[in-house]
Amino acid sequence: xxxxxxxFKKYFFLFFSLIFILPSAQKKFTIVLDAGxxxxxxxxxxxxxxxxxxxxxxxxxxxxxxxxxxxEKNKDYKVIYTRKIDEFPSLVDRxxxxxxxxxxxxxxxxxxASTKSSPYGTETFVQGPDQNKTNLEVAKAENDVIxxxxxxxxxxxxxxxxxxxxxxxxxxxxxxxxxxxxLFGSFVEENFVKKDNRFSRGVKQQNLHVLRLNAxxxxxxxxxxxxxxxxxTYLASEKGQNEVAESIYDAIISYRKAIERNGGVVALPKExxxxxxxxxxxxxxxxxxxxxxxxxxxxxxxxxxxxxxxxKDNDLYKYYYSVTNxxxxxxxxxxxxxxxxxxxxxxxxxxxxxxxxxxxxxxxVAVSDQKLSAxxxxxxxxxxxxxxxxxxxxxxxxxxxxxxxxxxxxxxDLEAKGIDxxxxxxxxx
Numbered sequence: 001x002x003x004x005x006x007x008f009k010k011y012f013f014l015f016f017s018l019i020f021i022l023p024s025a026q027k028k029f030t031i032v033l034d035a036g037x038x039x040x041x042x043x044x045x046x047x048x049x050x051x052x053x054x055x056x057x058x059x060x061x062x063x064x065x066x067x068x069x070x071x072e073k074n075k076d077y078k079v080i081y082t083r084k085i086d087e088f089p090s091l092v093d094r095x096x097x098x099x100x101x102x103x104x105x106x107x108x109x110x111x112x113a114s115t116k117s118s119p120y121g122t123e124t125f126v127q128g129p130d131q132n133k134t135n136l137e138v139a140k141a142e143n144d145v146i147x148x149x150x151x152x153x154x155x156x157x158x159x160x161x162x163x164x165x166x167x168x169x170x171x172x173x174x175x176x177x178x179x180x181x182x183l184f185g186s187f188v189e190e191n192f193v194k195k196d197n198r199f200s201r202g203v204k205q206q207n208l209h210v211l212r213l214n215a216x217x218x219x220x221x222x223x224x225x226x227x228x229x230x231x232x233t234y235l236a237s238e239k240g241q242n243e244v245a246e247s248i249y250d251a252i253i254s255y256r257k258a259i260e261r262n263g264g265v266v267a268l269p270k271e272x273x274x275x276x277x278x279x280x281x282x283x284x285x286x287x288x289x290x291x292x293x294x295x296x297x298x299x300x301x302x303x304x305x306x307x308x309x310x311x312k313d314n315d316l317y318k319y320y321y322s323v324t325n326x327x328x329x330x331x332x333x334x335x336x337x338x339x340x341x342x343x344x345x346x347x348x349x350x351x352x353x354x355x356x357x358x359x360x361x362x363x364x365v366a367v368s369d370q371k372l373s374a375x376x377x378x379x380x381x382x383x384x385x386x387x388x389x390x391x392x393x394x395x396x397x398x399x400x401x402x403x404x405x406x407x408x409x410x411x412x413d414l415e416a417k418g419i420d421x422x423x424x425x426x427x428x429x
Contacts, residue, residue: 028078032098035064036110039088044113056111066245106218116304121199126181180217191247284330285320312425359428361407366396
């Protein structure tokens with residue numbers, strides 16, 4: 001009897017212990033961490049002499065594991081990985097895992113790339129505007145446990161995918177996912193800027209497959225451009241990976257506090273109103289370099305930059321990048337030029353529609369070692385082309401213009417006629 005009584009008390013105590021323990025375990029905040037790509041899918045990658053091949057799949061896995069270890073130190077969080085090794089789970093497997101886990105947040109980590117080396121910065125994507133309908137159809141076909149939270153189940157009671165009440169509930173839930181995703185994304189990008197001194201390209205909506213079927217707040221974080229040498233160096237380093245992981249971790253903490261503070265209701269941070277930027281009186285172009293060599297658009301010497309204006313002055317070709325009359329854009333253009341490799345780039349002021357007091361502008365339309373024949377396509381297309389010979393070369397110029405804007409307009413007209421790579425030449429005589 002004593003033994004039986006002891007056994008009964010022991011199990012009675014264990015039973016009540018489980019009652020109190022299990023709810024707290026269920027309250028764990030569940031996060032699915034998705035390291036983009038993997039296995040035979042290398043993702044974006046670039047080869048550098050000093051870095052070797054920087055592969056997206058390696059960078060994303062390293063950041064994901066670092067972030068996971070930070071979260072696992074906090075008993076309030078449950079971490080689920082779509083992969084912890086170099087393998088490739090399908091996109092469907094990733095979202096199915098997240099939905100079956102009834103996760104509170106899905107984070108897919110990626111690395112960006114461009115065909116040019118100049119783009120840089122972080123950006124976070126959330127469900128695209130065209131995905132609500134797709135998500136809703138999936139939700140209707142699934143069960144309420146995944147798609148309805150506890151408060152909604154109380155409000156709308158039993159779940160019938162055909163009933164108007166359930167459809168309203170699902171639409172409300174879809175809206176919550178998007179708002180929550182935007183909130184979390186804003187925390188991530190804010191940390192990248194304030195903590196890591198990174199350039200943020202913002203939080204954006206885009207129709208991405210890995211976010212398409214997730215029944216929870218979900219984001220895809222582009223942690224930087226592997227095609228940009230400086231960012232590739234940063235992302236391949238322990239320091240860079242740790243900083244990225246810490247910024248995402250801090251964003252998770254801030255996001256959860258914000259959700260709990262508002263009783264589960266998402267409150268998007270209000271962006272401070274910025275005064276409208278006043279246009280400057282002058283235009284600004286970024287002087288990349290001066291050279292005796294003429295470079296056509298697409299030449300490697302221009303390092304992938306577009307919107308190049310070449311002006312020939314005293315036998316030197318001056319190459320200018322972009323044009324604006326806004327200070328913020330001017331400063332960003334200068335940074336883009338320097339990031340592309342033009343370390344000595346500087347902004348130059350141009351007075352709009354300024355007439356030359358002495359001299360004029362003309363268009364250098366061709367330079368040749370041999371004199372063009374009379375029936376050359378260029379000479380058949382343009383009349384009154386002027387030819388001069390200097391140091392063994394023949395220079396062909398067209399038109400006279402008193403302002404730079406007039407010369408630029410004619411240059412565009414010639415491009416429409418198929419005459420490319422003309423250069424504006426300043427004649428000071």
